[in-house]
Amino acid sequence: MKIPKLAFFFIFAVCLVVYLTYVKRHYDGTKSSVSDQRPQFSHDPHTHLTSVRVVSENFQYGIMFDAGSTGTRIHIFKFQVEPNEAPKLAQETFRALKPGLSAYADDPEKSKEGLMELLKVAKDTVPDTLWSSTPLMLRATAGLRLLPGEKANILLNEVREVFSESFFLYRPDSVSIMDGTDEGMSAWITVNFLIGGLHGSDTPTVGMLDLGGGSTQITFALQDEKTIQTSPIDYVTSFQMFNTSHALYSHSYLGLGLMSARLAVLGGIEAQPLEGPQELMSPCLAPDYSGQWEHGEVIYKLKGQKAGEPIYESCLRKVEKMIYKRVREAEEVKDVDFYAFSYYYDRAVDLGLIDENTGGTVKVKDYIEGAKKVCNNMSAGEIKENPFLCLDLTYVSVLLQELGFSPDKELKLARKINDVETSWALGATFHCIESIRKQGTC
Incomplete structure (x- = not known):
């Protein structure tokens, strides 16, 4: 039977429509499949976001445990990462526990409870989809540096055991005792990162002074070639960030943190208890003072010494004798703006020189005059809540002058x-x- 031409064209048109429909559906399915396989740069559940917004919400987290001499603190940082730009700090989560890790030196297993409590804060803060790409670190400072023998290593191994089960990005060398110079350099990076001095702008960098419990640091960018040539080799360090090299004068004085210095001025020895009814007598305490002070898990009995001259002068000589030739003067500090932290801040608050919440600016002579005033008031029988304020302020004022x-x-x-x-x-x-971004390791 012969098919009419009209019917033939009708059948051909139907077949063509069916074929084109099939091809379109197959192409759309393939396109959708390919689209689903593209790398995801954001873990935001709102899938309708544009690509521009996805890029602007590309975040990197980092978790740092600060194992200090008086407490363990966790810092959870959230950085916003933009292409070809310096990362910006979007958020910080902070928690702290006492006592410090070094307090568990004789019973390291007990340290795990606090570590796990702080890790829970991290897991509640960082999205679980980012745990495996979030570096987890612990750096111990003077508290563990001062521990005898293998006690510090045993404690660090306890930390490594806890961290290895955390699901965060962790390597055994991510847990360590921080070198004093690294501590100073890291604090310098913090300050200058926050003020914009590392972002390639015209903002000059500033120096950093930190006075902790067991050690004290000074760090500033070197400008004078003479300082580089005359400084001990371990006082000068350099690193590169944002394609800029920075040469730093940085040193940490172990044993000259405020608590360790206080013990030395009082006549005690680190981690050595007094025998029997023995007492430490000092002219830096009020003449009628009698009490106890706990430092490094050791309780010391203290007593004021009746001095034949004003307390300030007697205490000043004790402090100067303790610190004699233990600190190096840095000539360049006179030309550099400095930020000061930790106990520098706390003692200025005690004197009423700055607001506790907002901080402020002081001069070195403010500490000197404050020490004289507090010590003289103790001579007159006035003792404030802190019986060590005379000693502490005298030490701070001497330390700053010794540094230059x-x-x-x-x-x-x-x-x-x-x-x-x-x-x-x-x-x-x-x-x-x-370092992870550039070298794959930190």
């Missing part, structure tokens, strides 16, 4: 810059993330 600061030198005191804690933890975390 004149009485008229101004220092900026801050606990936070742009609402971010000014500890070394941010600098160390940021430096680690930069």
Whole structure:
């Protein structure tokens, strides 16, 4: 039977439509499949976001445990990462526990409970989809540096055991005792990162002074070639960030943190209890003072010494004798603006020189005059809540002058810059993330 031409064209048209429909559906399915396989740069559940917004919400987290001499603190940093730009700090989560890790030196197993409590804070803060790409680190400072024998290593192994089960990005060498110079450098990075001095702008960098419990640090960018040539080799360090090299003068004085220095001025020895009814007598305490002080898990009995001259002069000589030739003067500090932290800040608050919440600016001579006033008031029988304030202020004023600061030198005191804690933890975390990005390890 012969098919009419009209019917033939009708059948051909139907077949063509069916074929084209099949091809379109197959192409759409393939396109959708390919689209689903593209790398995801954001873990935001809102899938309708544009690609521009996805890029602007590409975040990197970093977790740093600060195992200090008086407590263990966790810093959880959230960085916003933009292509070809310096990362910006989007958020910080902070928690702290007492006592410090070194307090568990004789019973290291007990340290795990606090570590796990702080890790829970991290898991509640970082999205679980990012755990495996979030570096987890612990850096111990003077508290563990001062522990005898293998006690510090045993404690660090306990930390490694806890961290290995955390699901975060962790390597055994991510847990360590921080070198004093690294501590100073990291704090310097923190401050200058927050003020914008590392972002290739015209903002000059500033120096950093930190006075902890067991050690004290000074760090500033070197400008004078003479300083580089005349400084001990371990006082000069350098690193590169944002394609810029930085040469730093940085040193940590172990045993010259405020608590360790206080013990030395009082006549005690680190980690050595007194025998029997023995007492430490000092002219830096009120003449009628009698009490106890706990430091490094050791309780010391203290007594004021009846001095034949005003307390300030007697205490000053004790402090100067203790610190004699233990600190190196840095000539360049007179030309550099400095931020000062930790006990520098706390003792300025005690004197009423700055607001406890907002900080401020002081001169070195403010500490000197404050020490004289507090010590003289103790001579008159006035003892405030802190019986060590005379000793502490005298030590701070002497330390600053030994480092090369004149009485008229101004220092900026801050606990936070742009609402971010000014500890070394941010600098160390940021430096680690930069190293991972460039070298695959920190």
